[in-house]
Amino acid sequence: MKRPMERHKVTTFRLQELPASPGMPLRLALAGSLDVDGAPILMEKLREVLKRGSKRVDLDFGGVTFVSSLGIGTLIAAIGEYREVQGDIVLGGLSQDILTVFQMLDLLDFVTLRS
Amino acid sequence: MILLERIDFEAESAAFRIASGGLEQAGADFERVAAEAHHNGLRCVHLRLPGGEESRTMHAAPAAPGGALAVQAAGNRQALQLVCGRPRYEIEVAHAEASLRQLSTYIGVVLATHGPASHDLTHLRLVLYELAANVLEHGRPLGTDAALQLGLLLGEHHIEGWLQDQCRPFDPFTAALSPIVDPVLHRRRRGYGLHIVRYFLTSFGHEYNGTGNRLTFSKEISA
Numbered sequence: 001m002k003r004p005m006e007r008h009k010v011t012t013f014r015l016q017e018l019p020a021s022p023g024m025p026l027r028l029a030l031a032g033s034l035d036v037d038g039a040p041i042l043m044e045k046l047r048e049v050l051k052r053g054s055k056r057v058d059l060d061f062g063g064v065t066f067v068s069s070l071g072i073g074t075l076i077a078a079i080g081e082y083r084e085v086q087g088d089i090v091l092g093g094l095s096q097d098i099l100t101v102f103q104m105l106d107l108l109d110f111v112t113l114r115s
Numbered sequence: 116m117i118l119l120e121r122i123d124f125e126a127e128s129a130a131f132r133i134a135s136g137g138l139e140q141a142g143a144d145f146e147r148v149a150a151e152a153h154h155n156g157l158r159c160v161h162l163r164l165p166g167g168e169e170s171r172t173m174h175a176a177p178a179a180p181g182g183a184l185a186v187q188a189a190g191n192r193q194a195l196q197l198v199c200g201r202p203r204y205e206i207e208v209a210h211a212e213a214s215l216r217q218l219s220t221y222i223g224v225v226l227a228t229h230g231p232a233s234h235d236l237t238h239l240r241l242v243l244y245e246l247a248a249n250v251l252e253h254g255r256p257l258g259t260d261a262a263l264q265l266g267l268l269l270g271e272h273h274i275e276g277w278l279q280d281q282c283r284p285f286d287p288f289t290a291a292l293s294p295i296v297d298p299v300l301h302r303r304r305r306g307y308g309l310h311i312v313r314y315f316l317t318s319f320g321h322e323y324n325g326t327g328n329r330l331t332f333s334k335e336i337s338a
Contacts, residue, residue: 035244036248066240072307076300076304097238100238101238101241105295106297
């Protein structure tokens with residue numbers, strides 16, 4: 001067998017709030033698996049950020065190796081809560097593997113991808 | 116020469132009864148038995164002996180490309196086992212939602228350390244996670260000590276496996292799916308795992324074997 005590719009590494013979910021830049025959305029760097037364990041952590045953080053008044057959040061998926069259907073459902077729910085108050089969640093750094101799942105679930109026109 | 120009679124068949128294994136002859140003949144003739152197993156696309160053949168044959172083990176050099184071959188007889192279990200095929204990984208966990216993390220970690224580690232290098236493994240890991248999550252969250256166990264078993268056979272271009280639960284009948288491959296509706300915000304928050312499962316697998320099957328649901332699946336792996 002060949003050696004595994006880097007992105008198959010198994011990691012638990014991690015979340016880090018990055019220092020804010022003036023005039024830019026608050027940025028959260030995500031890493032690991034966004035699954036049944038990671039999804040509630042992300043939802044709690046996004047609600048906390050919204051309560052603090054940040055209506056736009058940039059989620060950096062650069063370190064995310066795995067997103068389950070529950071993780072996707074959580075993202076949809078969170079985006080809905082932000083848009084209800086005229087805010088939004090921007091997704092960046094999504095791997096092609098994750099984008100394929102988003103495409104399959106017909107979500108590419110729904111989510112806002114960082115350009 | 117022994118005469119084998121197939122008495123049971125599953126996706127990755129079959130059981131044969133020795134209709135004539137005995138263990139000595141089986142040992143001497145195992146190459147023919149192995150060739151027959153490969154010809155039938157089998158990974159594992161169990162030869163159940165009719166009487167109290169003595170326990171013994173026989174090994175042989177690989178008889179097929181990429182396949183290890185061993186003929187084993189376990190007299191106390193009245194069974195002779197011929198294994199030929201790809202590396203096989205199995206795990207059993209308790210039927211509890213908390214087992215999902217253990218199972219997910221096992222799947223991730225096995226695929227990462229023993230699977231071929233392919234982006235398809237990311238989607239296979241997702242499929243296995245969703246299948247297991249579906250069983251552990253929604254399955255209705257038949258007893259208090261129910262378990263869930265996962266098996267994987269890894270090849271360079273093809274991976275197959277099975278998931279065996281101890282629950283009431285449920286076929287995730289034919290069950291109604293949560294509709295993917297527009298607008299997205301009108302969708303249910305959960306229930307899309309089975310969309311993912313059916314989309315990314317090459318083939319899948321379900322049978323209820325009396326003790327639970329047995330799901331079999333395969334996925335072709337691209338380079």
